[in-house]
Amino acid sequence: MRYDDSRKVVLVGTGLVGMSYAYALLNQNVCDELVLVDIDKKRAEGEAMDLNHGLAFSGSHMKIRAGEYADCKDADIVVICAGVAQKPGESRLNLLQRNTAVFRSIVGPVVESGFKGIFLVATNPVDVMTRITLSLSGFESRRVIGSGTALDTARLRYLLGDYFSVDPRNVHAYVMGEHGDSEFVPWSQAMVATKSVMDICEESGGRYCVEEMEKLSGEVRGAAQKIIEAKKSTYYGIGMALTRITRAIFGNESSVLTVSTMLNGEYGQTGVYVGVPCVVGRDGVKQIVTLRLTEKENGKFASSCDLLRETFGGLGLDR
């Protein structure tokens, strides 16, 4: 029996990212029901068994099982972590086309189930895959969210906290743009408590400087690649980031998170999914926070948007 206030998530894609998310959901007691769907049904069943065996140690009463797309009918959130891996020598565009086919086989059946909730996408390239989800679902954009630069922003705050010897929770700075090479940090909008990092640098007598902070932003940009070189793929961080977004939705928190959302004139951009600070709550993206970027930062943001628009345009999908 499902009570009206119970929180149901359907997770599509029970690979490393999907199951890191599921494990974090269980440990943080974020939802009441979790249904696992994968093209490899046996894998989803095995994962459900494994998680259920940990339930007794978790203090959670989550119902966990493997299921079907029909289970999306009364779900609050459908999280997509399904995807195919890049083949040796395969172009990014070819990979994107194969992942588009994967999403066609997922989004159609989810919508046909009668699903009325929120899509949350993690599959890479996440901004484009989220845009594709919007196209295929016909949903309003506030209910189709990508993980965007949420993880990159968390990495940045951790590194800046370390640099300034301040708790990362008191560092307010965002990574904006594509979740990828063209992402950037608008330093003009970065604060420690309510003090601008630019002022801190200026007053520090050379102890802190923008060049060093740029190195940190480079570290954030290269973090995924470094982890992949060391252990083949990344999954715990993104699993936690997805859990944070899920918590913001269920708790109607109106938390500001840098998720991927559709811009309709904000920052002078339209028709593009990209990572920007957004107010996230029960209905998805409630509001886009428009920061006052410098001309140079606006230029970086526009280039990132152009790149994403071009990539999506190459797929020949409408809307």
Ligand code: NAD
């Ligand atoms: P994985 O190979 O471990 O898992 C992918 C899963 O998708 C597999 O279980 C596979 O069976 C399933 N799948 C494939 N086609 C399917 C279909 N048509 N229907 C249903 N399920 C299908 O991969 P992973 O390491 O878990 O990564 C998943 C995605 O997450 C990748 O695209 C990866 O690049 C991305 N990722 C995103 C971020 C981010 O910050 N957004 C971070 C890390 C990874």
